[in-house]
Amino acid sequence: MAEEKFNVAEFEKKYVARLQDRSLDWNVLKFQEEIDPKYKRAQMRYIGRGATANNDSNVIAAEHFTLSTMVLPAGCIGPLHLHDDVEEVFFILKGSVKALIQEVGKDEVHEIRLNERDCISSPPGVYRGIHNDGDEEALMLVMLGAVKPNLPTYVEGSALEELRIQRAKEREAIINGNK
Numbered sequence: 001m002a003e004e005k006f007n008v009a010e011f012e013k014k015y016v017a018r019l020q021d022r023s024l025d026w027n028v029l030k031f032q033e034e035i036d037p038k039y040k041r042a043q044m045r046y047i048g049r050g051a052t053a054n055n056d057s058n059v060i061a062a063e064h065f066t067l068s069t070m071v072l073p074a075g076c077i078g079p080l081h082l083h084d085d086v087e088e089v090f091f092i093l094k095g096s097v098k099a100l101i102q103e104v105g106k107d108e109v110h111e112i113r114l115n116e117r118d119c120i121s122s123p124p125g126v127y128r129g130i131h132n133d134g135d136e137e138a139l140m141l142v143m144l145g146a147v148k149p150n151l152p153t154y155v156e157g158s159a160l161e162e163l164r165i166q167r168a169k170e171r172e173a174i175i176n177g178n179k
Contacts, residue, residue, distance in 0.1 A: 017060050021058060024044050032160060039077060040076050041073065041076055044070075047059060048062025048066030048144075062148075066144045067143050069093070069139060069142070071137055073137050074135050080100055080102055080129040081154050085150045086145040086146045087121050088122045090141070095134055095137065096114070096116070097134070098113055100127075100131060101127065101128055102155070103127070
């Protein structure tokens with residue numbers, strides 16, 4: 001039996017994602033921005049769809065993790081959220097931001113300054129967020145340690161958590177045929 005020849009064109013089609021073929025998605029997290037305009041940010045997916053599971057056929061299929069870039073305008077915040085099943089990595093490509101860390105059940109939010117080429121890895125079960133307190137937009141890589149992470153939760157009692165609970169109930173009603 002003849003061995004199949006490696007096809008670099010097929011490999012490239014399956015495993016290479018080019019900037020020229022992507023665009024910033026300002027809508028994937030729009031529901032957060034509708035709660036508070038300071039939550040405005042854009043995502044550009046490269047590997048997998050991330051926790052949002054946005055229907056993006058232009059990504060490399062994830063096998064073990066997801067990878068995207070995130071644009072965070074000056075003054076904007078990626079709100080505190082918790083992934084119960086995966087670590088999340090923020091790698092700063094451009095700008096200076098504050099990583100926000102909060103323990104479950106605690107009120108204190110810790111701030112850690114991150115500059116260009118700094119990285120933070122937040123383990124599962126810890127609230128994390130990011131704040132661009134600078135005058136210029138920040139650009140970062142975001143990596144999640146699973147192909148399809150669970151949807152994040154938000155700080156208990158926050159407007160985002162209330163919206164998440166409402167959306168989950170609506171989704172459940174649709175699934176059960178009650179809507």
